[in-house]
Amino acid sequence: MNERKPIFYINEQKCRNTYSCVRVCPVNAIEVRAQKEHPTIIESRCIGCGLCFIDCSPRAVEFRDSRDEVKRLLSSERKTAALVSPSIAPEFVDITDYRKFVGMLRALGFDYVHEDSFGVDLIAAEYADLVSKAEGKYYITANCPPIVKLIEKYHPELVPNLAPLVSPMIATAMVVKELYGEDVATIFIGPCIDNKDEAHLYRGGKLVDSVLTFIELRQLFDEFEIQERTVKMSEFDPPYGNWGALYPLPAGIVQAGGIKRDFFTSNVITAAGKEEVFEALNDFGQYIDTIHHHFNLFFCHGCMLGPGMERHSERFRRRALVRLYAEKRVGLLDKAQWQKDMERWSKLDFSRSFNPNDQRIPEPPAEAINEVLKIIGKDNPDEELNCGACGYQSCREFASTVAKGLAVPEMCHTFNLRNKQEYIETLRQTNRKLAETKKALKDSQELAMREKEMAQSASDMMHNMLEKLPTGVVIVDNNLKILHSNQSFINIIGEDAKSIADIIPGLVGADLKTLMPFNIYNMFTFVLKEDEPVVSKDFRFEDNMLNISIFPIRKNKICGAIIRDLFSPEVQGEEVTNRVSEVIEKNLEMVQKIGFLLGEGASETEQMLNSIIESYKKRRVTR
Ligand code: SF4
Numbered sequence: 001m002n003e004r005k006p007i008f009y010i011n012e013q014k015c016r017n018t019y020s021c022v023r024v025c026p027v028n029a030i031e032v033r034a035q036k037e038h039p040t041i042i043e044s045r046c047i048g049c050g051l052c053f054i055d056c057s058p059r060a061v062e063f064r065d066s067r068d069e070v071k072r073l074l075s076s077e078r079k080t081a082a083l084v085s086p087s088i089a090p091e092f093v094d095i096t097d098y099r100k101f102v103g104m105l106r107a108l109g110f111d112y113v114h115e116d117s118f119g120v121d122l123i124a125a126e127y128a129d130l131v132s133k134a135e136g137k138y139y140i141t142a143n144c145p146p147i148v149k150l151i152e153k154y155h156p157e158l159v160p161n162l163a164p165l166v167s168p169m170i171a172t173a174m175v176v177k178e179l180y181g182e183d184v185a186t187i188f189i190g191p192c193i194d195n196k197d198e199a200h201l202y203r204g205g206k207l208v209d210s211v212l213t214f215i216e217l218r219q220l221f222d223e224f225e226i227q228e229r230t231v232k233m234s235e236f237d238p239p240y241g242n243w244g245a246l247y248p249l250p251a252g253i254v255q256a257g258g259i260k261r262d263f264f265t266s267n268v269i270t271a272a273g274k275e276e277v278f279e280a281l282n283d284f285g286q287y288i289d290t291i292h293h294h295f296n297l298f299f300c301h302g303c304m305l306g307p308g309m310e311r312h313s314e315r316f317r318r319r320a321l322v323r324l325y326a327e328k329r330v331g332l333l334d335k336a337q338w339q340k341d342m343e344r345w346s347k348l349d350f351s352r353s354f355n356p357n358d359q360r361i362p363e364p365p366a367e368a369i370n371e372v373l374k375i376i377g378k379d380n381p382d383e384e385l386n387c388g389a390c391g392y393q394s395c396r397e398f399a400s401t402v403a404k405g406l407a408v409p410e411m412c413h414t415f416n417l418r419n420k421q422e423y424i425e426t427l428r429q430t431n432r433k434l435a436e437t438k439k440a441l442k443d444s445q446e447l448a449m450r451e452k453e454m455a456q457s458a459s460d461m462m463h464n465m466l467e468k469l470p471t472g473v474v475i476v477d478n479n480l481k482i483l484h485s486n487q488s489f490i491n492i493i494g495e496d497a498k499s500i501a502d503i504i505p506g507l508v509g510a511d512l513k514t515l516m517p518f519n520i521y522n523m524f525t526f527v528l529k530e531d532e533p534v535v536s537k538d539f540r541f542e543d544n545m546l547n548i549s550i551f552p553i554r555k556n557k558i559c560g561a562i563i564r565d566l567f568s569p570e571v572q573g574e575e576v577t578n579r580v581s582e583v584i585e586k587n588l589e590m591v592q593k594i595g596f597l598l599g600e601g602a603s604e605t606e607q608m609l610n611s612i613i614e615s616y617k618k619r620r621v622t623r
């Protein structure tokens with residue numbers, strides 16, 4: 001048998017973290033850890049009820065698939081026997097006659113097809129015998145595997161009250177193995193997924209070789225294209241069952257065993273479905289000395305609604321279908337033969353034992369629970385809404401599960417809502433800041449644009465002014481390539497420069513070394529290197545005398561020069577004036593000393609020179 005996978009597991013590819021499995025699990029067997037992306041089923045805590053499988057809408061909860069195992073058995077040398085649960089009646093409503101269903105199983109490759117209701121009859125008789133000899137001890141039926149696991153794991157103190165009898169599936173397999181020999185492969189087909197685990201408990205998984213749910217059987221029918229219309233009718237193989245066909249009903253086994261069921265004389269209480277079962281176990285544990293009844297428990301609302309069936313609704317229609325099927329089967333039954341079969345097979349040993357496996361987690365200390373309550377925003381009891389949205393009956397129970405490490409606060413609806421509101425507020429603030437930043441960006445872009453326009457117009461203005469200056473201006477880079485020059489500079493340099501300027505306006509990119517002699521451009525090199533200005537130096541250039549001032553603009557990278565042609569009429573007069581002023585400035589002290597020594601004569605010299613300057617200035621103005 002396939003032992004590798006746990007009975008139920010979560011397919012992480014399909015899981016959408018809705019946590020519906022966590023909420024529905026009645027024993028907190030599914031943990032949600034902050035560090036894990038998806039919930040995980042803790043196999044040791046799981047009771048195999050299948051509620052998570054039924055409840056998960058993205059179908060992320062999966063169960064151990066036995067189809068390949070069954071296909072291998074069907075194609076092997078071994079004879080194969082199908083053991084079929086009477087729950088076929090409420091499941092295969094699309095097949096018109098149960099004999100067609102048997103024919104389809106034979107078409108799939110089964111050599112024998114047996115009904116499990118005979119096993120029910122055998123076990124029902126065992127129960128009737130057990131309760132008749134109970135002598136004040138009260139039993140809980142052990143036919144439903146999740147009920148057995150629930151008691152072994154969460155009510156171990158009730159293990160001694162579990163009826164020590166195998167289930168009908170096991171009883172039927174024992175009969176079939178006796179009939180055909182140990183080598184026949186027995187495959188149980190039914191509504192219960194946890195039968196797959198139950199099968200492992202007997203003879204190392206060799207009593208029931210495999211278990212197919214109705215879901216898997218339908219898939220095999222589809223795979224091998226087996227349909228009702230393609231097969232002949234076929235009858236089950238004997239021994240046939242009697243009222244065991246009622247087994248899918250919660251009280252079916254009680255009825256099959258002929259145990260009294262009326263309120264006043266019955267000594268068996270039947271409880272089915274999660275809520276009833278939990279209440280029943282609680283009451284059994286506490287008040288059995290008052291109740292004085294045996295408990296017949298099924299985790300589902302009877303096996304007519306098992307998790308391995310295709311659908312899980314229409315409870316009352318299902319009841320009717322079970323009843324009709326049982327009446328039909330019982331109507332066809334040879335009672336005398338059944339009696340003989342019962343006598344023969346009831347000699348088998350149907351006893352079993354149990355394995356208490358306490359999975360209860362001690363209740364966390366009150367401080368730890370209060371701490372969780374505080375985290376989920378239930379600071380005082382008024383805020384404990386007990387809305388049940390988390391899947392727990394009260395906020396306190398949920399907080400306790402979180403404190404046990406089996407749940408996370410995010411499963412609480414109000415906690416999430418509060419977090420969501422905080423998140424929305426944060427989002428709102430972020431959006432506001434974003435809008436402010438956007439506006440600031442727009443403003444600064446507009447400012448930058450305005451500044452750029454201003455800089456451009458300043459640059460244009462400067463360019464125009466430079467162009468109009470009578471003084472030559474040139475700006476060069478550290479390779480002495482011209483970055484800018486004005487018309488006066490071009491005029492000073494002469495015809496060669498004018499020809500170049502016709503092609504390259506402003507001589508941009510021209511090499512200063514090709515336009516000026518070494519002694520001049522070397523001065524530019526000096527300024528660039530030393531980052532020192534050279535002020536007002538006179539150089540002979542061709543037939544002219546140039547006065548040049550060079551100054552650094554960007555250290556070691558760019559420098560500019562102001563060049564005046566001292567022989568040009570515009571500069572000449574101004575230059576004489578400047579030079580005389582300079583002479584007077586420089587010699588003023590000396591002149592004053594001489595004046596002191598020579599008397600008024602020296603100051604007359606100064607006056608004379610000053611008058612030359614003034615008259616020159618006037619001449620320039622009137623010209
Ligand atoms: S099968 Fe049942 S017990 Fe196991 S995890 Fe699912 S809901 Fe819980």
Ligand code: SF4
Nearest residue numbers: 144192298300303306
């Ligand atoms: S009630 Fe039946 S189908 Fe449901 S878990 Fe129990 S045995 Fe399985």
